[in-house]
Amino acid sequence: MKTLTITRPDDCHLHVRNGAILKTVLPHTARQFARAIIMPNLKPPVTTVAQALAYRNEILQAIPEGVNFTPLMTLYLTAATTLEEIKRAAECEHVYAFKLYPAGATTNSDAGVADVTKIYPLLAALEKYDLPLLIHGEVTDEDCDIFDRERVFIERYLIDIVKNFPALRIVLEHATTKEAVEFVTSASNKIAATITPQHLLFNRNAILAGGIKPHYYCLPILKRETHRQALINAAISGNPKFFLGTDSAPHLTHLKENACGCAGCYSAFAALELYAQAFEQANSLDKLEGFASFYGADFYGLPRNVEKVTLEKTDWTVPASYDKITPLKSTEILYWKMV
Ligand code: DOR
Numbered sequence: 001m002k003t004l005t006i007t008r009p010d011d012c013h014l015h016v017r018n019g020a021i022l023k024t025v026l027p028h029t030a031r032q033f034a035r036a037i038i039m040p041n042l043k044p045p046v047t048t049v050a051q052a053l054a055y056r057n058e059i060l061q062a063i064p065e066g067v068n069f070t071p072l073m074t075l076y077l078t079a080a081t082t083l084e085e086i087k088r089a090a091e092c093e094h095v096y097a098f099k100l101y102p103a104g105a106t107t108n109s110d111a112g113v114a115d116v117t118k119i120y121p122l123l124a125a126l127e128k129y130d131l132p133l134l135i136h137g138e139v140t141d142e143d144c145d146i147f148d149r150e151r152v153f154i155e156r157y158l159i160d161i162v163k164n165f166p167a168l169r170i171v172l173e174h175a176t177t178k179e180a181v182e183f184v185t186s187a188s189n190k191i192a193a194t195i196t197p198q199h200l201l202f203n204r205n206a207i208l209a210g211g212i213k214p215h216y217y218c219l220p221i222l223k224r225e226t227h228r229q230a231l232i233n234a235a236i237s238g239n240p241k242f243f244l245g246t247d248s249a250p251h252l253t254h255l256k257e258n259a260c261g262c263a264g265c266y267s268a269f270a271a272l273e274l275y276a277q278a279f280e281q282a283n284s285l286d287k288l289e290g291f292a293s294f295y296g297a298d299f300y301g302l303p304r305n306v307e308k309v310t311l312e313k314t315d316w317t318v319p320a321s322y323d324k325i326t327p328l329k330s331t332e333i334l335y336w337k338m339v
């Protein structure tokens, strides 16, 4: 049987929620990944070090016995974030970054930043303390076409942020467009991007052709095929600016199969298998390890993991649901399986 053994990976962009959902989803991630950058968009958002530490404890409780997993915490940046809080975060060994959500861009982003230029003093502090800024890069103007929101964010805000804060480490999270790939590729080595499995595997037809498929709806929304091709080329390029971040974002099935369905794809149950499928389709399985296990750790200044994980080439059928959460590709066949 064909197998693939790589260094145990890290997920550099993950939503695990809290409460009951956390208990369902965290074991899936902890089985595959050694570490994950944990998104702070809870209700209420994780805006302080004290909240991040409490959330970290809740996550630690959900790790199955005998499993090694380290949550890497982030804080939610708001217009009310103080310079003192940024200093506290810089001094806290468990906090790794701040997350910038434009207000209204996505799930639980109401507390996000309405005008990015107004928080430049906070970005200066992040730069000073060398704390990475993780960006949900989409504008939220109602008159901006939803398929253009990432490109316009780069033009309107990101170019200026990068110019004004040349030493600030930035991750353009869940890159979805050719323009994002081009921007990150040509920027300094302080600028990186994560790429999700769904944006590597699917284009927007997956949501909209042959009936509306809410489990393929996430933000930034899937784009047209040319953009998917650009993302594949970035992921398999061996360029360390592009690394794995699943953006696995669980929502209860009835909240996605809804007249106003939530954004987010649940992929943690088989994240590595989904990426393996995308890399194999591009004849580049040999490039998966760098993308999944090395470049994210390098960007965050973390030691690379030493354990290994093995995938087998075996067909298996994705369950219809995991505790009321419908996984990506539910009831369909995946071709790789983690041993
Ligand atoms: O699809 C998404 N879901 N995109 C995000 O940016 C947030 C996430 C969530 O938290 O559900």
Ligand code: ZN
Pocket (backbone or CB within 6 Å): 013, 014, 015, 039, 247, 249
């Ligand atoms: Zn996310």
